[in-house]
Amino acid sequence: MSAQTVISIQNLNYFFGEDSLQKQVLFDINLAVKAKEFLILTGPSGSGKSTLLSLIGCLRSVQQGSLKILGQELNGATREQLVQMRRNFGYITQSSNLLDFLTVQQNIQMSLELQPGFSPKAARAKTAAILESVGLSEKLDAYPKNLSGGQRQRVAIASALVTQPKLVLADEPTAALDKTAGRNVVALMHRLAKEHNSAVLMVTHDNRILDLADRIVHVEDGKLGLALNQELSLVLPGFNEASLEKATTTPTVLTYQSEEIIVHQGEPASKFYIILEGEVEIIQEFADQPPRLLNHLSRGDYFGEVGLLRGGQRTATVRVAKNSEVKVMVIEEELFQLLLTNSELTNADIVRRLHQRVMTNHLSKALPKVDPFQIVAIASQAKVIKYKANSIIVQKGELADQIYLILEGEAEVFVSDRRSSKLKSGEYFGNAQLIDGQNYPFTVKAAANTDVEVMVIDRESFCSLILKSNTNQDIVASVLRHQLMNF
Numbered sequence: 279m280s281a282q283t284v285i286s287i288q289n290l291n292y293f294f295g296e297d298s299l300q301k302q303v304l305f306d307i308n309l310a311v312k313a314k315e316f317l318i319l320t321g322p323s324g325s326g327k328s329t330l331l332s333l334i335g336c337l338r339s340v341q342q343g344s345l346k347i348l349g350q351e352l353n354g355a356t357r358e359q360l361v362q363m364r365r366n367f368g369y370i371t372q373s374s375n376l377l378d379f380l381t382v383q384q385n386i387q388m389s390l391e392l393q394p395g396f397s398p399k400a401a402r403a404k405t406a407a408i409l410e411s412v413g414l415s416e417k418l419d420a421y422p423k424n425l426s427g428g429q430r431q432r433v434a435i436a437s438a439l440v441t442q443p444k445l446v447l448a449d450e451p452t453a454a455l456d457k458t459a460g461r462n463v464v465a466l467m468h469r470l471a472k473e474h475n476s477a478v479l480m481v482t483h484d485n486r487i488l489d490l491a492d493r494i495v496h497v498e499d500g501k502l503g504l505a506l507n508q509e510l511s512l513v514l515p516g517f518n519e520a521s522l523e524k525a526t527t528t529p530t531v532l533t534y535q536s537e538e539i540i541v542h543q544g545e546p547a548s549k550f551y552i553i554l555e556g557e558v559e560i561i562q563e564f565a566d567q568p569p570r571l572l573n574h575l576s577r578g579d580y581f582g583e584v585g586l587l588r589g590g591q592r593t594a595t596v597r598v599a600k601n602s603e604v605k606v607m608v609i610e611e612e613l614f615q616l617l618l619t620n621s622e623l624t625n626a627d628i629v630r631r632l633h634q635r636v637m638t639n640h641l642s643k644a645l646p647k648v649d650p651f652q653i654v655a656i657a658s659q660a661k662v663i664k665y666k667a668n669s670i671i672v673q674k675g676e677l678a679d680q681i682y683l684i685l686e687g688e689a690e691v692f693v694s695d696r697r698s699s700k701l702k703s704g705e706y707f708g709n710a711q712l713i714d715g716q717n718y719p720f721t722v723k724a725a726a727n728t729d730v731e732v733m734v735i736d737r738e739s740f741c742s743l744i745l746k747s748n749t750n751q752d753i754v755a756s757v758l759r760h761q762l763m764n765f
């Protein structure tokens with residue numbers, strides 16, 4: 279069942295002043311927010327964020343368009359209906375709104391006293407429970423002036439959430455806090471809101487917490503849009519202003535529906551995708567066995583780089599998850615390559631992730647019985663090491679303690695003094711010896727003319743992969759011997 283829609287806004291306009299002094303501040307706003315969604319509203323000062331928040335919070339009357347909260351239309355609602363509706367909300371502001379002459383416990387209980395069916399005993403229990411979940415049990419009898427800014431905001435969160443509101447409206451809740459306290463407070467709000475099934479709409483200028491949102495929307499000159507600049511710098515933090523500008527001036531944003539395929543394995547690759555909303559599944563397809571679900575990706579992640587940077591073909595299929603709608607920002611290959619040359623940090627970030635994904639694909643092919651999510655977890659911890667041309671990667675006689683995957687370049691294998699074979703990108707060594715606890719019966723060197731980049735998984739991670747797979751170790755070992763390079 280899909281989550282309940284808490285806020286539904288269609289074609290909303292808002293004006294200040296009258297007649298010739300009338301000024302429109304919100305233009306054709308459309309927005310839907312579901313239960314459990316944590317949505318951040320950004321935008322420059324004066325763009326209309328507070329006006330929108332106050333309309334949603336029933337502090338102003340709707341003039342034009344439709345604004346429904348929990349299914350109830352607010353355009354035309356009476357003052358009494360607006361007041362009633364506010365009982366479903368929790369409010370958190372910049373300056374925590376606590377009453378200085380009441381203790382922490384009394385401040386929180388006050389929110390409960392306004393609720394229908396209030397019982398002092400139940401209120402005390404709820405207050406104690408929520409104070410424990412914000413980590414302030416020992417401050418029950420303290421007065422707000424004796425708390426730090428971060429502690430006061432935690433009490434404010436407890437007050438706002440103790441009634442289990444359907445919607446929490448937060449206006450710059452981290453403005454008065456330092457970085458750590460600000461992040462802690464928002465992370466706490468995020469966790470509690472999910473636990474209580476509340477939707478959260480938070481206005482903020484604080485770029486340090488954007489990654490905690492499920493979605494960011496941007497208000498500029500009274501119009502609502504996607505926050506592409508913020509989304510891009512969240513996904514790839516190495517971009518400078520010029521690159522961000524280049525990537526977002528004429529953006530292509532595409533929407534895909536539940537179970538729609540965005541890229542097909544085997545197709546030529548020409549685009550890079552950044553997920554703005556929703557969830558996709560990464561599926562590996564085989565000629566001779568059923569497809570495998572390798573991973574889920576959601577907002578804050580990207581795909582398409584493997585095909586663009588290695589071989590030009592899609593190495594997996596990307597499909598929208600069931601019941602999800604996905605919005606992606608699409609970057610064409612030429613711009614993608616240009617952005618990478620402009621930012622070493624982004625390049626390094628993408629290449630590291632690329633290697634992990636290549637490793638996951640290879641291991642998943644070789645270990646069809648192992649849970650792909652375990653493989654993803656191990657691959658994401660693997661190290662990438664570069665060896666200069668002609669240098670030794672493993673020495674004959676050493677105890678085998680790692681499995682090696684060649685990512686770039688070529689390696690040469692020497693059994694006795696003669697070169698016996700060459701290993702190319704995508705090939706492995708060390709696996710058979712690792713399983714059997716043997717010494718390496720060969721020396722492996724980077725080829726004379728190329729540097730070699732390898733990804734290594736250590737014994738501990740590799741064995742945990744096998745153990746966690748719930749598969750008989752001998753079967754895994756024989757599969758590995760059969761499917762991976764074996765000397």
Ligand SMILES: Nc1ncnc2c1ncn2[C@@H]1O[C@H](COP(=O)(O)OP(=O)(O)OP(=O)(O)O)[C@@H](O)[C@H]1O
Nearest residue numbers: 294295301303321322323324325326327328329330
């Ligand atoms: N009572 C009012 N009468 C006339 N104009 C107003 C009134 N309140 C706000 N405005 C104007 O409406 C526009 C939107 O203001 P709003 O306070 O919603 O912006 P904001 O995005 O919340 O800004 P900030 O981030 O600085 O709080 C601004 O141009 C502002 O000057």
